[in-house]
Amino acid sequence: MTGRGLDVGGWIAREGALSRVPAAFAGVVDAARARIAESFDCARLHSAYLYGSIPRGTAILGVADLDLLLALHAEPAEADRAAATRIEQDLDQSFPQIDGVGILLFSTRTLLSELERHDLGFFVACLCTPLLGDDLADQLSRYRPTPLLARETNGDLSLALPGWRRQAATAATDKQRKALSRLVARRIVRTGFTLVMPEWGGWTSDLTESAEAFGLYYPACAGQMRRAAITGRTPSPDPGLLRELIDDLGPWLAAEYAVVHGEKAIRP
Incomplete structure (x- = not known):
């Protein structure tokens, strides 16, 4: 290594x-x-x-x-x-x-x-x-941290957002909200990381390292991404946090991803 x-x-x-x-x-x-x-x-x-x-x-x-x-x-x-x-x-x-x-x-x-x-x-x-x-x-192939890899691994965040909104709206217990916050936070952090992965020049699955790498290139959103990384490790039932992830950080990230890398190839 x-x-x-x-x-x-x-x-x-x-x-x-x-x-x-x-x-x-x-x-x-x-x-x-x-x-x-x-x-x-x-x-x-x-x-x-x-x-x-x-x-x-x-x-x-x-x-x-x-x-x-x-x-x-x-x-x-x-x-x-x-x-x-x-x-x-x-x-x-x-x-x-x-x-x-x-x-x-x-x-x-x-x-x-x-x-x-x-x-x-x-x-x-x-x-x-x-x-x-x-x-x-x-x-299988060997892989480098390329824009193609970024696009095909996480270029479909926009497709996940409507379903998350429905789940958040119907979540009736803290357990359900915690499970959803964990799922959403991890996906958002990984998408944030792969957005900058080609420029960062490597790979990590560690949520904290992913958030820090993202923050190097998008300092204005670094705090939100760090909170997402914390939530990915220790989920929260806070509805306000879910709204921040699903209705604020998520849509911005999906739009930025489409501009930088394009959208993932459509699956049948």
């Missing part, structure tokens, strides 16, 4: 590894591997991956969520989604070390497609840690 998430060749380095999983989460990861293998046979499952703070080694006990991606040989079906939901619930209930489990399901065809090369392909190759099966990263 040469710094800023790049290897000696200037490519974005894979950010996680099983060797970085904190000892307190090792049992959770082992259980996830076992549950996935029990629920998906080799005819259905191509490979499984960890991503997020646990394989990066930065997870906070009792706060971190367990994030998993399953690559299937065929398009996900209802039975696959039901099996994934059972795994999510089982792991979340069994391990107090984590606060929530999320499993993404995609076919290998989608993950390896040209349309997804600079979005889901990048995600697997650089942000996911192999857990089971053959690593799809061997069939």
Whole structure:
């Protein structure tokens, strides 16, 4: 590593590894591997991956969520989604070390497609840690922090805003508002970071570092982005904070992103 998430060749380095999983989460990861293998046979499952703070080694006990991606040989079906939901619930209930489990399901065809090369392909190759099966990263590109990568990873923030507004309007409990604030804040911070990523010249998934990088180029919005980074780590039920993220910072960021990098290619 040469710094800023790049290897000696200037490519974005894979950010996680099983060797970085904190000892307190090792049992959770082992259980996830076992549950996935029990629920998906080799005819259905191509490979499984960890991503997020646990394989990066930065997870906070009792706060971190367990994030998993399953690559299937065929398009996900209802039975696959039901099996994934059972795994999510089982792991979340069994391990107090984590606060929530999320499993993404995609076919290998989608993950390896040209349309997804600079979005889901990048995600697997650089942000996911192999857990089971053959690593799809061997069939994917290497990546640099380019405007193309910025556009295809986060050039669709405007599409998320209307749904967030509806969720905020119907959120009736602090728990619901906290969950939404975490989701929205993380997405906004990551979008803010990739807005400046090509000029900053590297990659990070750390929310604090992302907000600081953004602030170097947009000092007038630096305070809002720092608050978003704090919310991404410690969610808040404050409706005023949600309004700031969804109705103020979010729309400005989406518009600025479209000007600087353009909008993400439309998915079917």
